[in-house]
Amino acid sequence: MPVLATGGAGYVGSSAVRCLLAKGYDVFAYDSLIKGHRQSLPAERLIIGELADKNRLVQVMRDRKIDAVMHFAAFISVGESTERPLEYYHNNIVNSLTLLEAMQEADVKKIVFSSTAAVYAPITEGALQEDSPKNPDSPYAFSKYAIERLIADFSRAYGLGYTILRYFNACGASPDGRYGEDHDPETHLIPLVLRVPLGQRKKIGIFGRDYPTPDGTCIRDYIHVDDLADAHRRALEAMPSGRGSIYNIGTGTGHSVLEVIRTAEEVTGQKIACEDLPRRNGDTTRLVAGSEKLRKELGWAPTYQNLHDIIESAWRWHRNHPDGYGKN
Ligand code: UDP
Numbered sequence: 001m002p003v004l005a006t007g008g009a010g011y012v013g014s015s016a017v018r019c020l021l022a023k024g025y026d027v028f029a030y031d032s033l034i035k036g037h038r039q040s041l042p043a044e045r046l047i048i049g050e051l052a053d054k055n056r057l058v059q060v061m062r063d064r065k066i067d068a069v070m071h072f073a074a075f076i077s078v079g080e081s082t083e084r085p086l087e088y089y090h091n092n093i094v095n096s097l098t099l100l101e102a103m104q105e106a107d108v109k110k111i112v113f114s115s116t117a118a119v120y121a122p123i124t125e126g127a128l129q130e131d132s133p134k135n136p137d138s139p140y141a142f143s144k145y146a147i148e149r150l151i152a153d154f155s156r157a158y159g160l161g162y163t164i165l166r167y168f169n170a171c172g173a174s175p176d177g178r179y180g181e182d183h184d185p186e187t188h189l190i191p192l193v194l195r196v197p198l199g200q201r202k203k204i205g206i207f208g209r210d211y212p213t214p215d216g217t218c219i220r221d222y223i224h225v226d227d228l229a230d231a232h233r234r235a236l237e238a239m240p241s242g243r244g245s246i247y248n249i250g251t252g253t254g255h256s257v258l259e260v261i262r263t264a265e266e267v268t269g270q271k272i273a274c275e276d277l278p279r280r281n282g283d284t285t286r287l288v289a290g291s292e293k294l295r296k297e298l299g300w301a302p303t304y305q306n307l308h309d310i311i312e313s314a315w316r317w318h319r320n321h322p323d324g325y326g327k328n
Contacts, residue, residue, distance in 0.1 A: 001025065001026070001067045001068060001236070002025075002026040002027070002028075002064050002065050002066050002067050002068075003020060003025055003026070003027040003028070003066065003067065003068050003069070003070060003236065004027075004028055004030055004060065004061060004064065004066045004068075004069050004070070004108075005017050005020075005027060005028065005029050005030065005069075005070040005072060006030050006031070006051055006069065006070070006071050006072055006073035006099060007029075007030075007031055007035075007036060007071070007072030007073030007074065007114075008027075008028070008029020008030060008031050008036070008041065008045075008046070008070070008072060009029050009031035009033060009036025009037055009038060009040050009041060009046060010031065010035055010036045010037075010040075010072055010073070011040075011170065011180075011181050011182070011183070011225060012072055012114065012167070012170050012225055012228055012229070013029060013031070013036070013070070013072035013073070014029065014036070014037070014040035014041045014179065015174070015179065015225045015226055015228065015229040016070060016072070016228070016229040016232045016233070017029050017041050017045060018040075018041060018174075018179065018229070019226065019229035019230060019232070019233055020232075020233060020236075021041075021042070021045065023233060026064075027045065028045055028046070028047050028060075028064055028066075029041055029045055029046050029047065030047045030049050030051075030057070030060060030073075031046065031047075031048065031049075031073070032048065032049065032050050032051065032073075033048055035075075035183070035184075037182060037324075037325040038325075039325045039326070040179055040325065047060055051073050051091075051095040051096075051098065051099060052094075052095050052098055053098075054098045054101055054102045054105075057098070057099060057102035057103075057106075058102045058105045058106045061102065061103065061106035061108050062106050066106065066108050067108065067110065068108065068110035068111065068112070068236055068239070069099070069103055069108055069110070069111045069112070070111075070112045070114075070232055070236070071096065071099060071111055071112070071113045071114060071147075072114045073095070074091065074092045074096075074114065074143075074144070075087065075088050075091050075092060075140070076140065077140065077187055078118060078138045078140045078141065078281075078282040078283075079187065079280060079281050079282055080140075080187075081138050081139035081140035081141075081143070081282075082138055082139060082281055082282055084139075085139035088139045088140055088143050089139060089143055092140075092143035092144065092147065093143050093146050093147060093150075096147045096150065097150060100150060100151070100154055100160075103160075104154075104158060109159065109160055109161055109241065109242075110160070110161045110162070110236070110239050110241070111151060111160060111161075111162045111163075112162070112163045112165065112232055112235045112236055112239070113147060113148065113151055113162060113163070113164045113165070114165060114167060115144045115145075115147070115148055115164050115165060115166045115167070115246075116140070116141060116144045116166055116167055117166050117167065117168045117221075117248065117250070117287045117289065118136065118138065118140060118141035118144065118284075118287075119134050119135075119136045119141050119144060119145045119148070119166065120132050120133070120134055120135065120287075121133040121134060121135035122135070122284045122285060122286075123285070123286050124212050124213075124285050124286055125286070126288070127252060127288045127289060127290035128248060128287065128288065128289060128290055129248070129290040129293075130166070130246050130247065130248055130290075130293055132290075137282075138282045140282075148164050148246070151164065151244065152244060155242065155243065155244050159241070159242040160242070160244075161239050161240055161241040161242055161243060161244065162239070162243075162244035162245075163235035163236075163238075163239055163244065163245050163246075163247065164244065164245070164246040164247070165228075165231060165232065165235060165246075165247055165249050166246065166247065166248045166249065166289075167223070167228060167249055167250075168220065168221035168222070168223050168248065168249065168250030168251075168287055168288070168289045169188075169189075169220045169221060169222045169223060169250075169287070170223060170225050170228055171188065171190045171222050171223070171224065171225065171310055171311075171314060172190075172222075172224035172225050172226070172304060172310040172311075172313045172314050173225070173313045173314050173316060173317030173318075174226065174313070174317070175226075175313055175316075177313075177316035177317050177319075177320045177321075178317075178320075179317070180313075180314060180317030180318065180321065180324075181225075181314065181317070182321075182324030182325050184324075189204075189220075189257060189260055190222070190260060190264070190310075190311060190314050191314065191318065192204055193260060193261055193264045193272060194264060194268070194311075194314060194315055194318045195318075196270075196272045196273060197264070197268040197270040197272060198318060198319070198322055200322065202273060203272075203273035203274055203275050204261060204272060204273070204274055204275070205274075205275050205276075205277040206257055206258070206261075206274055206275065206276050206277060207257070207277050207278070207279055207280035207283060208277070208278065208279035208280070208283065209276050210279075211279075211285045212285060213256055213285060213286065214256070215256050215258045215259075217256045217257035217258050218256065218257055218283055218284070218285055218286070219254040219255065219256050219285065219286045219287070219288065220254065220255065220287050220288075221250035221251055221252065221253065221254055221255075221287055221288045221289045222251070222255060222260070222307055222310055223249060223250050223251055223289075223302065223304075224302065224303065224304035224309075224310050224313065226303065226304070227249075227251075227300075227302040227303055227304055228249055230300065230303070231247070231249045231294060231298065231300050234298040234299065234300050235247070235298065238297070238298055245297070247291075247293055247294040247297070247298070248289040248290060248291050248293070248294060249289065249291060249294060249300075250287075250288065250289025250291050251289070251291070251302050251304075251305065252288065252289055252290065252291050252292075253288070254286060254287075254288040255307050259307065260307065260311070261274060263307045263308055263311050264311050264315075266308065267308060267311045267312050267315050268315055
C-alpha cells in the first residue's frame with residue numbers, strides 16, 4: 001500500500017514514516033522543508049514540495065500509485081496562531097483543501113489526519129472522550145477542527161475513508177537517540193526544560209502557578225512520538241472504506257509542569273532552576289486523553305508508559321544533538 005505523508009520530514013511525520021518503512025511499507029514524505037528536516041528520514045523517501053501545489057501533488061500521487069495519505073503538514077503552535085491567524089488559516093485550512101482536491105483528482109480514497117486535543121472545551125478533572133464538548137478557541141485549534149469537518153464532508157459526499165487522530169502532547173525521541181524533536185522556535189516544555197541541564201539556558205519559566213490543579217501548574221498527557229506513529233500505522237491498516245473514525249491518542253495519565261521538571265531532574269541528575277511566569281495565552285488547565293476507543297478498536301497500547309522513560313529518550317537525543325538536526 002503506497003503511502004504519502006505530507007509533513008513527513010517533521011517531528012511526528014518522520015517518526016510515522018520510519019515506523020512504516022520498518023514495517024515494509026512503500027512510503028514517501030512530501031515536505032517543503034520549511035519546518036521539516038531532511039536528516040530525519042532516508043533521502044530516497046523524501047519528496048520536496050509545497051502543499052499549495054495541487055498539480056505537483058496529483059502528479060506525485062499518480063506516479064507513486066499512492067493509496068493513502070497521512071496528513072501531518074501544519075503549523076502547530078497555539079500561541080503563535082493567535083498572533084498570525086492568516087498564516088495559520090492559510091497553511092492549515094486552505095492547503096488541506098488543496099490536498100483533498102488533489103486526492104480526489106488522483107483518486108486517492110484514504111486519509112489519516114493529525115488533529116489535536118486543543119479542539120476540546122476545557123475540563124478541570126477526568127479525561128476527554130472523543131465525544132466530549134468542543135471549543136476550538138484558538139486559530140490553531142479552529143483550523144484543525146475545520147479540517148476534521150472538511151474531511152467528514154468529503155467522506156459523506158465522495159466516499160473518502162478517514163481516520164482522525166487527536167494528539168495530546170507528543171514528545172520523546174527514538175530509543176537509539178538518532179531522531180528527535182527540533183522545532184524553531186522551540187516552544188514545547190520537555191525540550192525547553194532539557195536545555196537547562198544542557199547549559200543552553202539558565203532556567204525554565206513556568207507559565208502559571210494558579211491553575212486549579214494539585215500543584216497549581218497545568219496538566220498534560222505526554223505521549224511518546226513513536227507511540228503516536230504506531231497509532232497511525234494501525235489506523236491505516238484498519239481504515240474503513242468510505243467511512244471514518246476519530247480517536248484520541250494519549251496515555252490516559254496526566255502530569256503537571258512541575259512533575260515534568262522534577263522527572264527531568266531525576267533523568268539528568270541535575271537541579272533545574274525554575275522561574276514563575278504569568279499564564280501563557282491559550283493554555284488550558286488539563287488535557288488528558290480518554291484513549292479506550294483507540295485501545296479497544298485498534299489494539300493500540302503505549303510502549304512508553306511512564307514519563308521517566310519518555311524524558312530519558314528525549315535526553316539521549318538532545319545530549320547527542322545539542323543543536324538538533326543542524327543545517328538542512
Ligand atoms: N510550559 C511552561 N513553560 C514553557 C513551555 C511550556 O510552563 O517554557 C507549559 C505550558 O504552559 C503547558 C505545558 O507546559 O501547560 C505544555 O506546553 P507545551 O507547549 O509543551 O504543549 P501544549 O500543551 O501547549 O501543546
